[in-house]
Amino acid sequence: MKYYAFIYRTLIIMTIGSLMLQGCKKGENNDDDGSSGEFELVGYTVQDGVDTEGNPKKRVTFQLSGTDGLDIAFFSGDIGGNYENRDGSVQKLEELNLSFETNCSYGDQGCDVDVFSIMASTDFNGGDSEADIRAAEWENITDRFTISPFESGTTVYHESGVVNIADLTSEGKPLYLAARHITQSQVVDGVLDNIYTAFRVRNWTMSGGMEGEAPVVLSTTIGEAGFKFVEIGNFRSGRNVLSATTLTLRGNHGNVTANMEHLDTETECWAIAEPITLSDISIEPDRPLRVKQSHQPAVKTFAFNYNGPGEYNAVFVLSKDDGSGESVAKHVTIVIPE
Structure with a gap:
């Protein structure tokens, strides 16, 4: 498991020996040998x-x-x-900034938080199963960001805004961030209806900074963030796609006659980034x-x-x-x- 970590400068203390110098301040008693009275x-x-x-x-x-x-x-x-x-002294973590862009398009299920959400956890074990996901405590932080409204195509993306999520960190624990996409059943009264909504995510940018230090860039792309999928439900192959630049999250597709088992069901995909471990630095x-x-x-x-x-x-x-x-x-x- 790969961890991101900050690299910090070490202060180097250079000891300079005391120098006995000539020259006196005006008004100084030159006969004083430095031993008289209090310091x-x-x-x-x-x-x-x-x-x-x-x-x-x-x-x-x-x-x-x-x-x-x-x-x-x-x-x-x-x-x-x-x-x-x-x-x-202790150098405190001041900023852990996250921003990204999203596009919500296609289908009928909308772009609300019950379809797409950004999740955070400090006790996820990093596993690949539904049981691992359910065992962790996740916080829904979607409302901190601007998420794409419905678009008629896939070319228009909306910026999330830059958000400081340093408050989500816990000393010495890995912080996991995930994009979760849920598709409800797409069959109504035996016919295909309520078609899935697709979400795309790109430009996943993270930077962090300690008190008094310039921010350090952790990632600027989906690839650098190290995402992986955990798919829950009866997904058809290839519905969720991970590239170096983009997360593509979709429900199942097909006709009802041939694909009822994939369409008349709920599916849930978690795209989980590699953990970030941040600690206050003891100086x-x-x-x-x-x-x-x-x-x-x-x-x-x-x-x-x-x-x-x-x-x-x-x-x-x-x-x-x-x-x-x-x-x-x-x-x-x-x-x-x-």
Whole structure:
């Protein structure tokens, strides 16, 4: 059984070692060795720079005081260094969009939901029998879409509209979608009447997107969606046709004398697409950079290369090696101009 799945980018955290830089902020006490008083971010400066691969960066140099005896970790607020993500995060599924086109034509049984419907299930077992279909719980979602009214021919198709069906998904479970076509008995008082209505479906297009990510196209055609038929009832051979571009769903045909057993009966065809399995994505925690450990000498400066201009929420996390496990977060908004 083939499953569609999203492929997501892995955030790569590049640790940049602390740099001891020359230069002082105006008004800084140059005799301070960084050990006096409580921790304080005195200020910061911004310079154009490059990383080890020669890529342009914005180098921010922080002037610090009161660092003696402290473990100091640094969250930059840049990609991979967000304090808010220190315990990890979950990327939520936001969109699972479905659209298609239908044509309803021929016959007398109409184009309503009792003839053609779009069905969804998260507990279907993927089997090929009527028992498998009946054992699953299916939700009729036809009313979310625009379905073709009756047309005199097979050339005019109607767009369903693009519908977000992400609410139908269940964490870790496959979502099955199906087009169901039902034909009632076509014999009235012993003569052929109430002729079946034919439905055609094409351009089955699905795309999905996670929070903050561009949508990923899953299918644009019937063939790519991987449909299969489960036929229920006494069908004549070849009545339902599956091609790379089109689903053709029809009832039985023929004259009453030769085909009574096929015409005076109800038939039901399920065209079921391959399942889609979608899950929320757990993102690994963002990790801080170490400025210093408590046993190391006090420091006066610390530098970090930001990816570009913008406003960043940087955080210095302070703790002591006293066994208490307590820490204090010092937040600072970094504004980097163009």
